[in-house]
Amino acid sequence: MHIETIQITPEILSLIAEIDEFKGAWRALGQLAPETLTSLKRVATIESIGSSTRIEGSKLSDQAISLLLTNLDVQKFTTRDEAEVAGYSEVMTIIFQNYQDIPLTENYIQQLHRMLLQYSTKDNWHSGSYKKTSNHVEAFDQDGKSIGVIFETASPFETPIRMAQLIEWARQCFADKQLHPLLISAIVIVTFLALHPFQDGNGRLSRVLTTYLLLKEGYQYVPYSSLEAVIEQNKEAYYLALRQTQGTLQTETPDWQPWLLFFLSALRQQKQRLENKIAKEQLLMVQLPPLSLQIIALIQSRGSITNSDIVAITNANRNTVKKHLETLVAKQYIQKNGQGKATWYSVILK
Structure with a gap:
């Protein structure tokens, strides 16, 4: 994985320290009134579902998603956007409730992918399975016409091998504790997206996996503030950082810096959003x-x-x-x- 090329700069150390400080402080902040925590989680979940699906082309607003989620029992979706929202919502619920019992394995990642696409009938043929045909990342013009491949992903033949290597590397690193868990998580996500192991749904699943990895490593505040909303607000910088790092992954000296700085900066914005919301809640009590x-x-x-x-x-x-x-x-x-x-x-x- 060439992690020896990672440069732990003062900026990276500062970002990690700030995020970990809030992680520790949440033990006290997490004692907020139950109805306040429920509200924060509900809003963050809607924002996460909306932002993550919109990043991939959905047109549904957070308000529309909120209304849709109140009627999920109907389970009749008229558009693919609605089906994707329903699937994302169920996967988020599974992660929030069961992350401690879900091991980091290929099998569980494939199950999460299957759940993510379960309501999209057009995706039944590939949900839960690694890709069978190439899915290089393309750029499109305003009319939806392809203007060329901007990033070549793993081939269908090498995908199972490289996914197995990635998961084994991550499991070993988390166990050894020689690399900070935020850095391990960041590397897993950027590599996963470079492989693009599934035919579709890779972007959404990568953000689900980010939440899962963070919860698994003790960042208990994550469900109460949407990381996906931060990414949507910084979408151009998100794609730029991905491309800058992914373009070097097959070299002897990968440049991890662009992605690590974006990832950690996004996590800082996520916790800052939560700090602001908590401050607002506390101000309400006075005013x-x-x-x-x-x-x-x-x-x-x-x-x-x-x-x-x-x-x-x-x-x-x-x-x-x-x-x-x-x-x-x-x-x-x-x-x-x-x-x-x-x-x-x-x-x-x-």
Whole structure:
């Protein structure tokens, strides 16, 4: 894997130290009210699903995804975008709930890929299996026409061999603890994407694997802040860093720096977003009147609520509740959905 070419620069050390400091601080921050943690996780999950699928071409907004996820039991999807969202949502749930019991093996990675594509009927022929035909990364013009291959991935013949080597290397490195787990995770992801082992879904699966690896290594705050949203906001830099490092992987001196710096910087932005959200939650406790705080807590615990529900639960005057709701919406603490009698309120998605 030529990890001897990794240069542990002061910038890399500083990024790792900052991320690990927050990892330790989360033990205290994680004692937030359960409804607050539930709300943070719900918003982050929606952002992650939306961003990760949009990076690959989906057109669904976070609001549309939020509505779709409230009706997942229907399991009838009219578009491929909806099917991809449903699959991503289920894989995220599996990772959050079972990451401790999921070993890092090829078999489990293939199972996660199968789950990711389970609702997309057009992908049934290849889900859960390594690619059978070449899938080099191409660039397309505004009309969707290919303008050429910009990166050659592993061939179908060598994919199983190189995937086995990658997983064995990662397992050994995590066990030996001679390389920081954030660096191991970064190398696994950039190499996985260079191999592009599956016919489709590699980008989405790489971001699922990132969450899995981080949770596995004790970064327990990850479900409460979306790394995918950070990547979407920095998509050009994301692809540039990937290409700069991937273009050197088959040489004797791979240049890991572009990708490592992007990966660690993205993790820093992820934890900063969470710090900001926590600060906002703590500020709410000081600034808002008791009924407003109660309304926010109800929305956080339930995901959504109507004016009538709030009146019934709090026994507050309907007009008083309405004024509190209007103020909370105006200050962007909550989000108003629908109109008239069909109006309901939810946590705000940013």
